[in-house]
Amino acid sequence: MVGVLSLLVIGLPWLGAAVIWLAGDRRPRLLHGLAVGFSVLTGLAALAMLPFASSSASVRIPFGGVLGDFSLVPDGLGVFIAAIAAVVGSLAVIFATDYMRGHNEQLSRFYALILFFIGAMVGLGLSGSLLFTFFFWEITAFCSYALISFHNDDPRAVAGGVKALIMTQLGGIGLLAGSLLLYSYQGNYQINQFLANAGTFPAGVLGLMAFGCLVAAAAKSAQVPFHSWLPDAMEAPTPVTALIHAATMVNAGVYLLARFYPAFQGVPGWRLAVMIVGAASALLAGLMAVAADDIKRVLAYSTISQLGFMVYAVGSGAIFASQFHLLSHAIFKALLFLSAGALITSLGTRDLRQMGGLGKKMPFVQAVFVIGALGLVGLPIANGFFSKDLILEGGLAGGPAWLYILMLFSVGVTALYSLRLVRMIFAPQAGNGRGPEPTHDGLPAMRVSLAILAVGTLTSWLVGGPFGRMLATTLPAQHLQAESTWALVGQILVNPFTWVTLAVIALGFSLWAARKYFARPAAVLKPLAESGLGFEWLNRQIVSLTQRAATFLQRFQTGQLNWNVAGILGGLILILILLAGVR
Amino acid sequence: MLSLLLIVVAVVFAFQAIRARGLIASALWLAGVSALTALVLYLYGAHTLAVIELSVGTGLVTVLFVLAINIAGDNPMAAGWIVPLPLAIGVSVLFVLVLGWFVLSALPAPATASGETVFSDIFWQGRGLDVLVQVVLIFSGVLGFLGLLAEVKAPLGGSLAESVTSGRDLELKALEEQLLEEPESPE
């Protein structure tokens, strides 16, 4: 039963992608219907797998030889990621039926890529063989690139897509190297076997794999110093951003770290490195979000920052907290991005400075956006509160105090930019009527997705207990302890540091209220924040260095036969010397 | 010892082939190398192969070269090497030394003959796939040869030709039409 479901949940979206691609562009309504149908079916199948989570492989297809076995292991982490990808995916597709109205050219390519991506993401979560995890990882990277550059007549979109591809692929190399190392020391690619026997690996190899995994995860989850691709990826259509760059693909890095935590936790310095990467991303991205003026860029920086929280949690050992926040973040960030999409299609602009006073004119969007913002900030009625506080608790228990203080500071910064965002868009006195008039307050299909996500933001914390139990029973290597939801809530409310967090949030709010007093220093710091705090300059240096090396090497291509033969002969001599030396 | 002598002479002939001034001379020295190689192969016991090498390597390939030189012309080249001569000699000598050391430092023990084998059995049955490969190779080689030597109606863009030639085209075309009177292939 589980085996069939596991194969369905990957195969259905891929079948849908093929069907949609073959159906062509001539009948948009058919395409909308097919896309929604396939994605909803996938979502249902993924949800149906939840009660059957187990730690043994449900599907095992031997490919023989170098490729090893293709196995699908529906354990807690796997079905969780699969469920998020499938459910949020279907909501994003429902939203897209209205968002893509009027963009009927190449609609088939759009839906086919989204469904292809959903299948690959589900496969990434469920895969039990590290090599096939890598294959699914690469497929998601390709889909991300193709969807970011979907409007391929816009040079910025193409540039954003290429940048995302290059940076995440550099991380992918780390993953491939890790899986090859695993094969050479273990004989196969099975992850569960590795987690159980990690202690038997030589320390140097384990360290190499651990840091390679960190690099791959940081590149994929847009953590510092590999974060600059995510803000540029905002050229993608908004449903794509909500699905790929908020709810699923960027979580792949966090998922990777969480899954391999039991194996790498003993590597000296690894946990601290992970925590520092997470804390740095959380803080730096939060600061950049305060200065940004494009609504999607603010949300992009916010995503980087929240992922930093999750990475920090993994580093400190609070695996359940990190996954719980992943759940909350997927829901409220998708909600925020989709409402931003509604705003963008209604107003025709992404610039915050042209918005303002929309509270009365777009009440529905305002309501759902504010709910999403509550989740982001972490106020007690929304799911973000519970998960964020669990992270901070875990971080204090498992890591150094100075990192905890930095994270607390990030919480305050989060409150600051969230309030700024909400006020700049909806507050009556913001803006001075110069901006465009809204043409709608959320089209019907958009409202469906937004409403479901808003309800989710307010209620997803209730599944904390069963979720924890599922993780604990199906992930024996992690040694997790499960508690019921009410025990968790009680724990959070009783903890004095929860109140410290709430106080910091209040401080953040008040900073916004008192922003007149900070106008001068803010004006000085703003250009610095807009240029990505120097990381853009670093990227450009690396690119120009590569180009100069290529130009230098061009001189060796004379095109003359005799020199080519000389090169061949030289290489042959080297190989012979190497071979003779080895012998 | 005879094989050693033959091999040394073959190497000398090969060297002469490179040093020869004219192309026809070069092709003839190559024919000599092929003949000597065929003899050495015979001395090793590869009788069938020696015959084939003699007819193909010495006969067919030499005739092909002569044909090509007739078509292409035997004009002398301007002097001067691309790779400086000391470097070329140095790299080749280094290669010979390294390869010699690599090969001669690990000689296997001589094995006894594994029973009476018949060449045709091994060739047609044991290495049957090789025969298929050879057939495909010959077929594609013939097609490629015909395709490459086909007459073209109009020349290429002209930039490469212009930058190099100086009116030899007309002479050449006359010569070609003279030589290739029998129709070689349809276009």
Add this chain to the structure above:
Amino acid sequence: MNLSPFTIGLIGVVGLLGVGFYGLLVSRNLIKIVVCLQILAKAALLALVAAGQAAGQIDLGQSLALTVIVADTIVAVMGIALGVQIRRRTGTLDVRKLSSLRG
């Protein structure tokens, strides 16, 4: 130094390879390049047959060498055809002038 037939064969192989590669480095005429490729092919033949004789499987060595002869003859044929065609189009067979695949 013991001069088994195999060693003699190897000396031949190494010598012919060296001469052939030297020719490739030094020749300027395209037809001469093909001649050098043929010299390399003879070296391959010698190597295969000598190895076959040393291993006691002379017929296997012959079969493999026959494939090498066929392949190298086809290479020579193609090389000559290319040379003729280049001569027709550009009027020269000098490799120093034929370097349009420059980087």
